[in-house]
Every structure is written in C-alpha cells, then in structure tokens.
Amino acid sequence: MESVKHIDLVTSPVPVQSREVYSGHSLALEEIVHRFGDMVALQDIHLNIQPGEFVSLLGPSGCGKTTLLRIISGFLKPTSGRILIDGQSVGALSPKQRGVGIVFQNYALFPHMSVWDNVAYGLRANRVPRGRVANKVGEMLELVQLGHLAKRYPSELSGGQQQRVAIARALAVEPKLMLLDEPFSALDKNLRLDMQIEIRRLFKEQGITAILVTHDQEEAMSMSDRIAVMSQGTIHQFGTPSQIYDQPATLFVSTFVGTCNLLPGKLVERDTSDCVVEVPGGGKLRVANHDTLRSHNDVLLAVRPENLRIQTQPSTHSLPTIVEMCLPLGAVMAYEVQIAPNTKVKVTQPRLPGARPLQQGQQIYLELASPQACALFPAVS
Ligand code: ATP
Secondary structure, three states, X not given: OOOOOHHHHHOOOOOOOOOOOOOOOOEEEEEEEEEEOOEEEEXXXXXXXXXXXXXXXXXXXXXXXXXXXXXXXXOOOOOEEEEEEOOEEOOOOOHHHHOEEEEEOOOOOOOOOOHHHHXXXXXXXXXXXXXXXXXXXXXXXXXXXXXXXXXXXXXXXXXXXXXXXXXXXXXXXXXXXXXXXOOOOOOOHHHHHHHHHHHHHHHHHHOOEXXXXXXXXXXXXXXXXXXXXXXXXXXXXXXXXXXXXXXXXXXXXXXXXXXXXXXXXXXXXXXXXXXXXXXXOOOEEEEEOOHHHOOOOEEEEEEOHHHEEEEOXXXXXXXXXXXXXXXXXXXXXXXXXXXXXXXXXXXXXXXXXXXXXXXXXXXXXXXXXXXOOOEEEEOOO
C-alpha cells in the first residue's frame, strides 16, 4: 500500500473529552465500487458495522482488503458509493475529519520521539491543553501497560511493545473507528496470540468499533464478532465466525476458511427436508435439502474432516472407504481415505489415550455427523 504521512495517521480532530469509556460508532458502506484504471478492485460492497463491533476483512492477497480500508479511512476516494459514520455521509471529509485511527503492520512510530511523545503527538497536534495531554497519555500508557517505559525510544522496545505504543497513540485521540492493517504479522507466533487476546479485550472494554484487515483465518476467527470474507473485490459472506465456518455461503468461503473435502456428486433423491447425494465410488449421503439447488443435479459436496464419522459397518447412507494414511496430530487422529480411484477424503476424530488407530488398508465406512454437517453447491462446469 502507499506510504502515508505520519501526521495524517494520528491527528484525529475529535475533541478529547474526559470520559472513561468510549461509546462505539457505527459504519455503513453502501454500493462501494473502486476501479484502478480498467481493473475493478472493489465491486458493490455493502457492510453495516454496529457500534462497538470488531469486524475482520478476511481474504487472499489482492482481494481488495487494503483498498477497502483506505476508502474507509479517507485516503482513497471510491469510484462510487457511500460511506456513513453514525448515519452521516463522510465521503467529502478528509481522513482527519473522519476521526479514524489506523494501526499498521510496521507500527509507524516516530523513531526520534520517546514513547510518551509518540502517544502525545496527536493530542498536541489537536492543540489539547497541556494538562489534559499529560492525563490522557498517562491513561493510555496504563491501558496498554507501558507506563514504566514512557521515556524509552521505539528502537529500545520489542515488536509487541512498539505495537502497543502505536495502539495507545491511535486511541489517545479517541477515534470513532480503529482500523488495523495486518497489525500482528510482524510479531512472532506466541507474542501474536498474546497481542490478539489483549487487543480484543481492550477494544471490548472500551466499546471501540474496529476493522481488522487480515489474511490469517485463525486471527479473524478468534478476534472478530463478524467476518467479511472477500475474494476478487466482492464480499462473499458477512457473518459470525461460526456462521462462516458452519454455513459457508459460497464454495470459495468453504475452501478458504478451514479444511474442507470437496466431492463431486449427483442428487439422486429429494424430499421436502433432505436429499440424497451419490458420490464417486457409489456411496450415498443424506444431506439437508438446499432450496437453492432445485434446478441442479450435479453438485459439489463440501464437508469438513471433523464432520465425518467413522463406522466399521455399512449403513444406507455411508461411504465405503479404504484407509490410506494415519497421522496422529496430538489432540486428533487424521486419516486420508480413498472412496474411489483418485478420490481421497480427509477425516479427523479425537485421539483418545490408549485407543488403537485404524490400520492402513483397513475398510471403514464414513457417515455425515448430521444432515446439516455439509454444504452443497452447484457443480462448477
Ligand atoms: P494484500 O493482502 O496482498 O495486501 P489486498 O487484499 O489488501 O492484498 P489490495 O491491496 O486492496 O489487496 O489490492 C486489490 C487489487 O487492486 C489488487 O489486484 C492490486 O494489484 C490492485 N491495486 C491496489 N492498489 C493499486 C494501485 N494503486 N494501482 C493499481 N492497482 C492497484
């Protein structure tokens, strides 16, 4: 993304009030379209984010996450569409006027300023009286537990500490929205998890509305109230982490989030509640009926490894399979099984101490954990 001047990032104009708790602000995006020349980077984006909500924009590289974040912040003007904060259109407002705080992956701290001066920067630029600056900086440093390091310079801090300073600096000016652009990706794995927990708790306690850009699905799942899953400039699904995981709206969501087996199938029976899908190898599964598939007989069945049950005896709706590989993965056993030539399926089950794993070459039968435990999509032609 383009480099942005420091001064623009931290000088929210929102007057500093002496309030202990932030009241969240809402954000609505209506029909946002953005083109770079002929290339459509964002297409018909709609999002309604509630006050105090933590939302992630999740998607692969190049899907348009950063472009959307820049449009929300005001650093990029969309080709068309409306942006509303608390119901008021902010399309004509500058980033400063929108009152948006941004935290970047590379922290973007001022290297020549102490921690204290970094956090005070936006307040001073907004001409907040000196006494109030001191109180606010003290409060913010307490909030991110860095009061004891106020005199240090950024180069004397760890990555996690620098990121906490960046967050304190952004929060000091009481932004209406906090935008977080891959803020944890420069941190090592353990520190990243600590920071994710800390930030989630801090933002929830303060009632801050936040939008996180990430391509890390675990980060999005663990931190967010809702996730917008993006691909090629569109939002495929906007829902809670469990909706995204359990009821993927599109084939893309089912494969991008978590692990999923995809099996080509044919609808061979249909009644009002369920339908029966025949998959390679001739096995049949009973799955919850999908109204959207009324006119399709060729389907793709998407099922997660943990939603398959292993049986030793066949039943009317099970798949005969041969175990090809067994992988003990600590808490679970993962198996790769063959249901037909060139068609393999992954299945996992809890690994119980002392239990004998299945053997390579053993015949087993797979059933769905429930008719709802899979998703059906029209076959891709
Ligand atoms: P990443 O996770 O890699 O940062 P992203 O999802 O944030 O990706 P964007 O940076 O929003 O993706 O880019 C979306 C699309 O727009 C990409 O195809 C990108 O090449 C293109 N793009 C972004 N900025 C510009 C620009 N200034 N000029 C032309 N094309 C651009």
